[in-house]
Amino acid sequence: MVNRMRATRSHRNNRRSHHALDAARMSACSKCGAPHQNHHICMTCGSYNGRTVLDLTAKATAKAKKIAAAKKK
Numbered sequence: 468m469v470n471r472m473r474a475t476r477s478h479r480n481n482r483r484s485h486h487a488l489d490a491a492r493m494s495a496c497s498k499c500g501a502p503h504q505n506h507h508i509c510m511t512c513g514s515y516n517g518r519t520v521l522d523l524t525a526k527a528t529a530k531a532k533k534i535a536a537a538k539k540k
């Protein structure tokens with residue numbers, strides 16, 4: 468059986484020339500000025516739309532505690 472509609476490598480690559488991903492759009496945090504992704508929480512200060520949503524200090528202390536416990540073993 469002959470595949471009459473088979474795309475050549477050139478045809479396939481021409482189609483895929485539009486498939487490249489572009490870089491994530493970043494904006495500056497209104498609270499600390501650090502760059503963060505649009506519609507995402509700022510991972511530097513834990514704020515979204517000007518208000519604090521995530522307590523990053525509590526998260527950091529919990530992580531330090533976990534690491535210290537792992538080192539003890």
Ligand SMILES: [Zn+2]
Nearest residue numbers: 496499509512
């Ligand atoms: Zn921030």
